[in-house]
Amino acid sequence: MAMKVNEVMTPxxxxxxxxxxxxxxxxxxxxHGIGDVLVVHEGRLRGLVTDRDIVVRAVALQKDMSTAVAxxxxxxxxxxxxxxxxDAAVRLMREHAIRRVPVVEGEHPIGMVSIGDLAVQRDERSALADISAEPPNT
Structure with a gap:
């Protein structure tokens, strides 16, 4: 039986x-040792910001760090x-060339599923699963 997103997501x-x-x-x-944060307004998902977004869309453009995440x-x-x-999350990641997908009920975020979460679920011995299981570099 195939695993469901809510079984592999980070709640x-x-x-x-x-x-x-x-x-x-x-x-x-x-x-939190993460590379993504959801942007939520009045309980509804409005955006996603990644560490890469901050570097490419803010630091590289010399924006002030007081700039609003929006x-x-x-x-x-x-x-x-x-x-x-x-498997639906895997297909979405491949189709859209993304590494993480917010898990929502309606417009309300309840979790996040990443390529690392799925690697662990699919093959816990893979290199990506090993990397994903390591604590973050801080």
């Missing part, structure tokens, strides 16, 4: 409001429902 993802500063977001990423986050999001097969 309760870190989320911030659109007006949160990039500096605060970076601090949360460091604190200015650099991705808003054209691909999402998956918790009850979908994990």
């Amino acid at each position: 309760v993802p870190v989320a911030v409001s659109p007006d949160t500063s990039l500096s605060e977001v970076g601090g949360l990423m460091r604190q 200015e650099v986050c991705s808003t054209n999001l691909v999402t998956v429902a918790p009850g979908e097969d994990a």
Whole structure:
């Protein structure tokens, strides 16, 4: 029987409001050992910001770190429902060349599934699974 997204996702993802500063977001990423944070307004998913977004859309353009995350986050999001097969998340990642997919019920985020989560689920002996299981570099 195929695993469902809610069996492999990371529940309760870190989320911030659109007006949160990039500096605060970076601090949360460091604190939690993650590379992505959801942008949520009134309980609804509005965006996703990654460590790469901060570098490419803010640092490289010499934006101030007090800039609101809404200015650099991705808003054209691909999402998956918790009850979908994990294979559906894999297909979405391949189709859209992305490494993480927010898990939503309606527009409300409840988790995040990453390529690392899926690597562990599919083959816990793979190099990506090993890397994903390691604690973050801080």
